[in-house]
Amino acid sequence: MAEVKKTQVEPIDRSMYDFRYEVNAAFQVDSGLTPEIVETISEEKHDPDWMRAFRLKALDVYNRTALPSWGPPLDGLNMANIVTYVRPNTEMQAKWADVPDDIKNTFERLGIPQAERASLAGVGAQYDSEVVYHNVRKEVQEQGVVYTDLESALHSDHAERIREHFMHLVPPSDHKFAALHGAVWSGGSYVYVPAGVSVEIPLQSYFRLNAPGAGQFEHTLIIVEEGAYLHFIEGCSAPKYNVANLHAGCVEIYVGKNARVRYSTIENWSKNMYNLNTKRALVAEGGTIEWVSGSFGSHTSYLYPMSVLRGAGARMEFTGITFAGAGQELDTGAQVIHAAPRTSSHIVTKSIARDGGVSNFRSAVVVTKDAKDAKSSVSCESLMLDDRSRSDTIPVMDIACDQVDVGHEAKIGRISEEAVFYLMSRGLSEADARALIVGGFAEPIAKELPLEYAVEMNNLIHLEMQGTIG
Amino acid sequence: MNCPLLELRDLQVAVEEKIILDPIDLTINKGEVHVLMGPNGAGKSTLAAAIMGDPRFTVTRGTVTLDGEDITDTAADARARKGVFLSFQAPEEIPGVTLENFLRTAQGAVRGEQPKVMAFRRELKKQMDLLGMDGAYAERYLNVGFSGGEKKKAEILQLLMLQPKLALLDETDSGLDVDAVKTVTQGIRAYHNAENALLIITHNAKILEGLDVDRVHVLDQHRIVRTGGPELIREITEGGFGSVLSEEA
Ligand SMILES: Nc1ncnc2c1ncn2[C@@H]1O[C@H](COP(=O)(O)OP(=O)(O)OP(=O)(O)O)[C@@H](O)[C@H]1O
Numbered sequence: 001m002a003e004v005k006k007t008q009v010e011p012i013d014r015s016m017y018d019f020r021y022e023v024n025a026a027f028q029v030d031s032g033l034t035p036e037i038v039e040t041i042s043e044e045k046h047d048p049d050w051m052r053a054f055r056l057k058a059l060d061v062y063n064r065t066a067l068p069s070w071g072p073p074l075d076g077l078n079m080a081n082i083v084t085y086v087r088p089n090t091e092m093q094a095k096w097a098d099v100p101d102d103i104k105n106t107f108e109r110l111g112i113p114q115a116e117r118a119s120l121a122g123v124g125a126q127y128d129s130e131v132v133y134h135n136v137r138k139e140v141q142e143q144g145v146v147y148t149d150l151e152s153a154l155h156s157d158h159a160e161r162i163r164e165h166f167m168h169l170v171p172p173s174d175h176k177f178a179a180l181h182g183a184v185w186s187g188g189s190y191v192y193v194p195a196g197v198s199v200e201i202p203l204q205s206y207f208r209l210n211a212p213g214a215g216q217f218e219h220t221l222i223i224v225e226e227g228a229y230l231h232f233i234e235g236c237s238a239p240k241y242n243v244a245n246l247h248a249g250c251v252e253i254y255v256g257k258n259a260r261v262r263y264s265t266i267e268n269w270s271k272n273m274y275n276l277n278t279k280r281a282l283v284a285e286g287g288t289i290e291w292v293s294g295s296f297g298s299h300t301s302y303l304y305p306m307s308v309l310r311g312a313g314a315r316m317e318f319t320g321i322t323f324a325g326a327g328q329e330l331d332t333g334a335q336v337i338h339a340a341p342r343t344s345s346h347i348v349t350k351s352i353a354r355d356g357g358v359s360n361f362r363s364a365v366v367v368t369k370d371a372k373d374a375k376s377s378v379s380c381e382s383l384m385l386d387d388r389s390r391s392d393t394i395p396v397m398d399i400a401c402d403q404v405d406v407g408h409e410a411k412i413g414r415i416s417e418e419a420v421f422y423l424m425s426r427g428l429s430e431a432d433a434r435a436l437i438v439g440g441f442a443e444p445i446a447k448e449l450p451l452e453y454a455v456e457m458n459n460l461i462h463l464e465m466q467g468t469i470g
Numbered sequence: 471m472n473c474p475l476l477e478l479r480d481l482q483v484a485v486e487e488k489i490i491l492d493p494i495d496l497t498i499n500k501g502e503v504h505v506l507m508g509p510n511g512a513g514k515s516t517l518a519a520a521i522m523g524d525p526r527f528t529v530t531r532g533t534v535t536l537d538g539e540d541i542t543d544t545a546a547d548a549r550a551r552k553g554v555f556l557s558f559q560a561p562e563e564i565p566g567v568t569l570e571n572f573l574r575t576a577q578g579a580v581r582g583e584q585p586k587v588m589a590f591r592r593e594l595k596k597q598m599d600l601l602g603m604d605g606a607y608a609e610r611y612l613n614v615g616f617s618g619g620e621k622k623k624a625e626i627l628q629l630l631m632l633q634p635k636l637a638l639l640d641e642t643d644s645g646l647d648v649d650a651v652k653t654v655t656q657g658i659r660a661y662h663n664a665e666n667a668l669l670i671i672t673h674n675a676k677i678l679e680g681l682d683v684d685r686v687h688v689l690d691q692h693r694i695v696r697t698g699g700p701e702l703i704r705e706i707t708e709g710g711f712g713s714v715l716s717e718e719a
């Protein structure tokens with residue numbers, strides 16, 4: 001063939017996410033981290049006293065804790081340069097029309113209000129450090145469901161409940177970035193679903209980090225009582241800057257007896273983001289937590305949602321996909337602790353690496369001696385699109401009970417050239433053929449996502465694949 | 471009137487430095503049905519793949535011309551869009567992509583515009599009915615877990631949905647039960663018209679029943695060693711390749 005095929009990396013068109021507006025902050029703290037900065041944030045946010053004390057203690061833990069020594073390098077992250085708090089130039093609004101134009105345009109371009117009208121029970125939108133818009137359908141509110149920003153909730157009659165749950169599942173001592181989060185957290189969501197209430201359509205939070213060199217530290221606290229049901233969707237993106245941005249959010253989910261929570265995320269941070277996020281669920285007897293997780297963006301990710309199955313018969317399902325391209329090192333996975341009899345976990349993940357990207361999958365399955373008849377299955381498939389990319393599976397198991405059924409399966413593959421030729425013989429260009437194969441590989445995950453997100457994920461895959469063939 | 475659709479001139483084809491075909495001269499006119507036979511390993515699949523533009527095979531000499539246009543250096547996808555189709559001897563499995571989605575994508579690629587949803591659905595149903603395929607197959611992942619025979623039917627379904635000018639069928643009948651061979655032959659008849667042409671590779675005369683075969687070629691020792699009319703098929707199926715090859719010698 002006369003054609004010369006070569007692989008080269010083109011800057012892909014991310015204009016859908018990459019647009020940005022001038023930083024028009026009402027207030028921001030100096031970069032770096034000192035007790036003064038933490039106090040200023042606390043004051044700005046009108047924290048109750050216990051929260052101010054909590055922050056300062058967390059800062060202390062942060063200062064005494066070393067960086068993780070086992071994951072992708074964090075050398076590009078210099079905390080002295082990170083601005084931990086940027087307040088957008090608006091109060092939180094309940095009417096879309098009242099949100100300032102630049103912020104409104106941002107979310108409109110990301111399709112947020114459209115999605116709300118179409119298929120959501122409630123929406124929260126965070127811009128930099130604060131939630132700028134929050135709205136919940138009346139009929140959902142009337143069922144006693146609370147969905148608001150955490151700051152407002154701290155001054156409501158839920159204050160005591162928050163105090164009892166906030167960072168109890170993920171204590172600041174967990175790791176350095178949990179401590180950081182405890183010190184400077186801002187924004188996020190508080191969701192409370194009373195016993196027996198089933199929220200039929202999803203709630204969604206969207207996080208947008210606009211300011212360069214800033215950090216986003218939103219806290220999501222979800223409490224779902226006995227027999228209730230909730231589907232919560234989280235989306236995140238940011239425009240690209242040349243300086244490192246940091247995301248160290250925290251999600252804590254309390255799943256009550258026989259309750260069910262589904263938590264879906266499509267993360268598409270820009271490729272200068274350090275995404276060091278911590279997510280954890282505590283599941284009571286007969287309860288179910290379902291995680292659906294798509295990781296596409298960020299420069300470096302550490303993301304391993306943990307489920308603690310504390311009650312008998314509690315279940316977890318984790319369905320995840322990670323796609324790492326040039327310059328990305330995405331370390332993702334899932335962790336589960338079986339701490340009661342007949343608990344079960346089912347982890348299915350796919351990871352894709354191309355153009356020198358690194359996509360590692362870590363699973364940790366812990367079965368305590370109390371977890372008689374527990375069941376766990378882990379399956380991880382990875383697809384490497386070229387020889388320069390890397391994808392490893394790192395399973396850890398700690399089983400202290402012999403009456404358990406634990407399975408682990410890992411597969412690493414490449415796109416078969418025969419399959420590419422087969423599709424090309426049906427008229428598809430080489431790029432489309434490869435994208436179709438990768439899309440098919442991701443299909444079992446896409447199936448788990450709400451339709452708009454499945455479409456977005458497919459678009460992201462095509463976007464990511466475009467740069468592959470020159 | 472003879473109107474050449476495919477012309478192979480002095481074609482030499484190699485795989486990894488090893489010459490498999492040398493030389494091949496062949497003309498297929500619009501409206502014609504050609505049959506290609508020959509012993510295992512003679513190079514029949516190689517020839518079909520080379521006409522389709524499989525990058526694993528290198529054309530080291532000669533030309534491939536389609537409808538008067540030299541496509542020797544054209545990539546497979548462009549050949550497909552110009553109207554070449556290959557029914558594979560061993561079709562690939564593509565997990566996660568449903569047969570229906572794939573056919574819609576392929577039809578869009580070949581025609582240069584996305585098919586209309588309802589029209590596409592109707593056409594798909596019609597062709598699946600013709601091939602006696604259960605509608606549920608449309609929702610299954612392309613060839614994944616299909617039996618050997620089901621894969622071949624799915625290839626003919628693609629042929630019917632894409633309506634190429636030139637169809638290369640590589641042992642589409644092998645592995646099919648008696649009834650399935652009949653169905654596939656029906657599909658081929660439904661496809662064939664005065665504007666298109668077929669090159670059918672087979673070891674078995676059954677698939678040709680009810681088709682008007684114009685030329686039969688026997689491939690051996692890197693080249694076409696005999697060409698004749700449909701009577702050659704009987705000679706070969708009854709007397710083996712020895713009977714037809716010895717005349718040449
Ligand atoms: N990728 C390859 N690498 C090396 N040799 C190959 C390759 N592909 C085909 N060949 C060789 O080329 C020759 C022709 O193979 P081909 O598949 O075209 O035969 P065929 O006539 O279709 O046989 P069959 O009737 O068994 O299908 C064989 O000797 C085969 O081993």
Ligand SMILES: [Mg+2]
Nearest residue numbers: 514515516559
């Ligand atoms: Mg063959």
